[in-house]
Amino acid sequence: HASAISCFSQSALQSVLWLFIYLFFLRWNQKHVFITGCDSGFGNLLARQLDQKGFRVIAGCLTEKGAADLAAATSPRLKTLLLNVTDSASIRSVVEFVRREVGERGLWGLVNNAGRSVPIGPTEWMQLEDFAKVLDVNLIGVIDVTLQFLPLLKKAKGRVVNVASILGRLSLTGGGYCLSKWGVEAFSDSLRRDMQHFGIKVSIIEPGFFKTGVTSVDLINADLKRLWARLPQDVKDSYGATYLDDYIRMQGFSMNILCSPDISKVTWCMEHALTAQHPRTRYGAGWDAKFFWIPLSYLPSFVSDFVVNVLAKG
Numbered sequence: 001h002a003s004a005i006s007c008f009s010q011s012a013l014q015s016v017l018w019l020f021i022y023l024f025f026l027r028w029n030q031k032h033v034f035i036t037g038c039d040s041g042f043g044n045l046l047a048r049q050l051d052q053k054g055f056r057v058i059a060g061c062l063t064e065k066g067a068a069d070l071a072a073a074t075s076p077r078l079k080t081l082l083l084n085v086t087d088s089a090s091i092r093s094v095v096e097f098v099r100r101e102v103g104e105r106g107l108w109g110l111v112n113n114a115g116r117s118v119p120i121g122p123t124e125w126m127q128l129e130d131f132a133k134v135l136d137v138n139l140i141g142v143i144d145v146t147l148q149f150l151p152l153l154k155k156a157k158g159r160v161v162n163v164a165s166i167l168g169r170l171s172l173t174g175g176g177y178c179l180s181k182w183g184v185e186a187f188s189d190s191l192r193r194d195m196q197h198f199g200i201k202v203s204i205i206e207p208g209f210f211k212t213g214v215t216s217v218d219l220i221n222a223d224l225k226r227l228w229a230r231l232p233q234d235v236k237d238s239y240g241a242t243y244l245d246d247y248i249r250m251q252g253f254s255m256n257i258l259c260s261p262d263i264s265k266v267t268w269c270m271e272h273a274l275t276a277q278h279p280r281t282r283y284g285a286g287w288d289a290k291f292f293w294i295p296l297s298y299l300p301s302f303v304s305d306f307v308v309n310v311l312a313k314g
């Protein structure tokens with residue numbers, strides 16, 4: 001008799017446990033999240049992380065290979081789409097697909113994550129189109145994607161998560177990157193205020209330095225050499241013969257120290273912004289962002305100029 005009771009209570013406990021697990025997954029499995037730039041880095045990890053939690057993830061990838069690799073690593077629930085955020089027509093067709101997928105529920109989450117860093121380097125080495133290349137992806141792309149998704153986000157009273165950077169608070173280097181991230185900060189602030197009326201919440205992620213494609217020193221150095229090679233001789237002379245090599249050496253040295261391999265610190269912030277009842281407006285991601293770069297950005301410019309100069313010269 002006693003063993004029958006213990007058997008019964010064990011199976012009751014098991015059923016309750018399964019019910020909790022079922023309810024946990026049910027909580028998110030009607031919610032759709034669209035993420036840009038899922039081929040690699042933060043976007044790729046976030047797509048896999050949310051897929052495991054039961055979200056209906058629609059992942060925008062720039063390349064066929066990125067899409068195929070992600071699809072192979074995730075559940076059949078996750079859908080991949082090709083998306084180039086600099087191409088309005090490409091965004092339009094993605095929005096059409098998402099509209100059919102989400103139906104009357106609308107889109108719960110939009111994560112504007114796609115981005116590029118190069119060309120990045122000394123301002124004088126840039127030409128106008130170098131600025132445009134980065135601004136087109138990191139800022140105009142974010143604006144275009146957001147505007148086209150707004151009707152679906154309003155339907156769900158959803159969330160927008162924009163990936164800025166600590167370089168959107170401190171301009172540490174020349175080229176379009178810092179400009180684009182300052183732009184993302186400003187765009188997100190106005191969007192948040194304008195969309196409050198519709199119940200849409202907007203969060204900004206401000207990561208410090210992490211080891212991913214955008215911080216790849218091989219990529220950045222190869223591009224720096226290209227920028228240097230096309231400079232007129234008198235401009236090169238004004239910098240001196242060793243400037244490029246010193247710049248590359250110092251940058252490699254500091255990136256090596258600064259870049260954290262643990263990119264989940266960023267995706268946890270993104271997940272919080274999508275799931276918390278009260279998401280934060282800004283998330284500083286990584287110790288360097290929280291305890292160094294963001295505090296430094298509040299100090300007077302002569303202090304941050306001094307610190308940045310010391311770091312750059314080593």
Ligand SMILES: NC(=O)c1ccc[n+]([C@@H]2O[C@H](COP(=O)([O-])OP(=O)(O)OC[C@H]3O[C@@H](n4cnc5c(N)ncnc54)[C@H](OP(=O)(O)O)[C@@H]3O)[C@@H](O)[C@H]2O)c1
Nearest residue numbers: 037039040041042084085114115165207209210212213214
């Ligand atoms: N890593 C950091 O330290 C750091 C710090 C602060 C902010 N961020 C920001 O975090 C976001 C994600 O970057 P990540 O660090 O994860 O680097 P990542 O691995 O290079 O991821 C960026 C992704 O965006 C894709 N992409 C580039 N151009 C695109 C376009 N025109 N349309 C659609 N997708 C495009 C890239 O594809 P391809 O690889 O095929 O080019 C790549 O998959 C970016 O906005 C970046 O600026 C990164």
